Amino acid sequence: MLRKKILSILILFLFVFSGCKAKGYQKYSQTRLAMGTTLTVTFFTEDKKKAKAIFDEIFLLANQLEQLFSSRNPHGTIKKINQQSQYTLSDPLLLTTIKQALKIAQLTEGAFDPSLYHLISLWDIENQMQKKDPKIPLPSAIEKVLLKTGYQNLLIKNNQLFLNNQAALDLGAIAKGKIVDQLAKYLDKEAISDYFINGGGDIAVKGLFGGFRKWKIAITNPYRNQEFLGVVNISNVAIVTSGNYERFFISNNQRFHHILDPKTGYPANTGIDSVTVIANDATTADAMATALFVMGEKKGLAFTENYPHLEVIFFQKKQGIITMSHSSGIQASKQQNGQWSFRLKE
Ligand code: FAD
Ligand code: MG
DSSP: OHHHHHHHHHHHHHHHHTTTOOTTOEEEEEEEEETTEEEEEEEEESOHHHHHHHHHHHHHHHHHHHHHHOSSOTTSHHHHHHTOSEEEOOOHHHHHHHHHHHHHHHHTTTSSOTTBHHHHHHHOHHHHTTSSSOOOOOHHHHHHHHTTOOGGGEEEETTEEEEGGGOBOOOTTTHHHHHHHHHHHHHHHTTOOSEEEEETTEEEEESOBTTTBOEEEEEEETTEEEEEEEEEEESSEEEEEEESSSSEEEETTEEEESOBOTTTSSBOOSSEEEEEEEESSHHHHHHHHHHHHHHOHHHHHHHHTTOTTOEEEEEEEETTEEEEEEOTTEEEEEOTTSOEEEEEOO
């Protein structure tokens, strides 16, 4: 009798924790290098063969999309576009992405700006950060190059892109999100219902972990990169974190990082060190994370409240103390271990 009872409890336990999924429903996960960062794809399926085929296909797709969007690729489309003042956008994905980028530039009044190619090249943060004695551009050089920026200089008519006043494209703050969204679409098409895709901090999650609980996404501590400040419990959304703690150099005790304020031409300096954005798709979340970093806490929180499917978590130091603030659609609680636990309000 007792054995029977234990057995039925065990079966019930397995049933609940397997989320009623088929036998053999298990986690598959792979990480590879892509877009100058790591790309992790994790999903659940009961079909081992299918899992292998999906990995082959999805990383191939990621490579193709990287070629399309990269401004570093010397033979890539972005390089070609930037050499001209008018370009026919024959790739529909590139066309929609640039349209989306321009829309977000308008909404954020240029805090996110896809026309900063010349400014980004001038700072060249990624190369400078490898050097012993990194160079800060001269103010006169910044002023000069700013004349060649400004999203108003990018115009789309049908599939024609016009680049006025020598403006040039850099999609580095939105393309990672777009690639993650495309990979998510592929998994949807393959009828994978529980997955996690992480392209260097640009994350899309669908369904549930193992079919039974929300995905737990950690937010890196910007002051100690190996640690976390909090965990966000989410499902069926995208979550993107942008910060000043990975791509930067120090000169004269000052940090120069890769998120630039398009108005000043210098790294955004609002006190914010990390921004996490939750949105319906990773493209929006990526661009908005950059924009909200540039806007800073006060303006950023007010901006976010205008959009029901946009949420933000900011971390900064105030008088040396790590301080968190968040938009009204997020519920936050401090755990015993000192970390924050976040979820979206229902
Ligand atoms: P985000 O805030 O999302 O973006 C910051 C980046 O956007 C900056 O680096 C700059 O390019 C641009 N930017 C800065 N300020 C603004 C602004 N106000 N508005 C709009 N844009 C702004 N890195 C490598 O080291 N090697 C590679 O080979 C490489 N290949 C890449 C290929 C692709 C297709 C993409 C999308 C990125 C690639 N990267 C590469 C870049 C790397 O992954 C970047 O760090 C990343 O794109 C920036 O994302 P983020 O989340 O760190 O910051
Ligand atoms: Mg971004």
